Amino acid sequence: APPVPFHGRHQASVLAPPRRVTAYTAFDVTARNRRELTELMRTLTARARFLTGGGTPEPAGITGPPTDSGLLGPQVPAGGLSVTLAVGAALFDDRFGLHGRAPRRLTTMPAFPDDDLQTDWCHGDIGLQLCADDTDTVLHALRDIARHTRGGMQVRWRLDGFTSPPRPSGTPRNLMGFKDGTANPDARSAGEMDRLVWTGAGAGEPDWAVGGSYQVVRLIRMLVEFWDRVSLTEQERMFGRARETGAPLDGDREQDTPDYPADPKGEVIPLDSHIRLANPRTPSSAGQRLLRRAYNYDRGVDGNGNLDMGLLFCCYQRDLARQFETVQRRLAGEPLTDYITPFGGGYFFALPGVRDTTDWYGRALL
Numbered sequence: 001a002p003p004v005p006f007h008g009r010h011q012a013s014v015l016a017p018p019r020r021v022t023a024y025t026a027f028d029v030t031a032r033n034r035r036e037l038t039e040l041m042r043t044l045t046a047r048a049r050f051l052t053g054g055g056t057p058e059p060a061g062i063t064g065p066p067t068d069s070g071l072l073g074p075q076v077p078a079g080g081l082s083v084t085l086a087v088g089a090a091l092f093d094d095r096f097g098l099h100g101r102a103p104r105r106l107t108t109m110p111a112f113p114d115d116d117l118q119t120d121w122c123h124g125d126i127g128l129q130l131c132a133d134d135t136d137t138v139l140h141a142l143r144d145i146a147r148h149t150r151g152g153m154q155v156r157w158r159l160d161g162f163t164s165p166p167r168p169s170g171t172p173r174n175l176m177g178f179k180d181g182t183a184n185p186d187a188r189s190a191g192e193m194d195r196l197v198w199t200g201a202g203a204g205e206p207d208w209a210v211g212g213s214y215q216v217v218r219l220i221r222m223l224v225e226f227w228d229r230v231s232l233t234e235q236e237r238m239f240g241r242a243r244e245t246g247a248p249l250d251g252d253r254e255q256d257t258p259d260y261p262a263d264p265k266g267e268v269i270p271l272d273s274h275i276r277l278a279n280p281r282t283p284s285s286a287g288q289r290l291l292r293r294a295y296n297y298d299r300g301v302d303g304n305g306n307l308d309m310g311l312l313f314c315c316y317q318r319d320l321a322r323q324f325e326t327v328q329r330r331l332a333g334e335p336l337t338d339y340i341t342p343f344g345g346g347y348f349f350a351l352p353g354v355r356d357t358t359d360w361y362g363r364a365l366l
């Protein structure tokens, strides 16, 4: 995959296709005032700019530790690294005098029916997503950023993820064995992205937020042992798609469009299937579409000896209530809920892009 440019109107990492490896880390800001927060944002910008472009680390002094962890050797390769920086609603409390400056639609993620949210795995002042082609590239970037921002923020939670290569073709599969990401809006269409993803001028949003995007992260465990005992027909009816091809159950190919009006009773694609509830393809649901950027995760085994894996679900939108929350509410009680447990995540706002070498994350906000 081509490198993801760092400078621009938007954070290009939002639209970039998922890479092989990711780490999503939420931080609590420990900076004590606006000046220190500004310093933190400038440092984050400088590190992200260096790491995504690659280069030679600063030379070390005579004493003291080396300036770079050395994980990637003496020269830091870009390695397809992308950085996505987002902020949570908590950053706009009274600590930094930012009250009233929050993106208008930024709220705190509530617990939905069937959620089993664990406080330690939810929310954060800052959400940082690193994506790259290799695990060491992601870990090098995380270590570098953590080291340079030690006085300004500390890790709250972190989940690593990965995507599979096409098996054997088309969209990569999630850990339930189904292709995941097929029916996404077209990230190459600027018009569609303006309608569905990017915060626009007006609509009550503060000027500084234009060009950003609301990011939803949901940490969703899959009960895979249980799932693997379900018949293929039943699995396919839960999603509304064929496992092998990814095609909707009324079609043949992955990219075929399901024809719901031709199947009003859900005899072919059940009315309560995941795709039909998530996107009923009616005129009013057109504005509810989301850009999904999901990764698989694996955390080994839990205390009961069960495999601990699932989906690091992430999606982008212009409006949390109109898009994610509407879809999530429609999915409540879908048959799939018996096989998944959402346990963490949060709502964040991906900042507008860093325009050039003089700009930094959140400059217009701070």
Ligand code: HEM
Pocket: 174, 176, 178, 179, 180, 181, 182, 183, 184, 218, 220, 221, 222, 239, 241, 274, 275, 276, 278, 279, 289, 290, 311, 313, 324, 327, 328, 331, 340
């Ligand atoms: C579609 C899996 C959670 C929203 C799909 C598809 C699969 C899938 C296999 C069909 C292929 C595709 O278009 O990507 C899962 C799994 C989940 C999960 C395993 C949890 C572990 C969610 C959540 C949301 C969501 C939390 C949002 C609230 C959607 C949407 C579509 C979709 C909007 C596209 C529907 C369409 O336009 O036809 N999902 N999903 N999914 N999912 Fe999920």
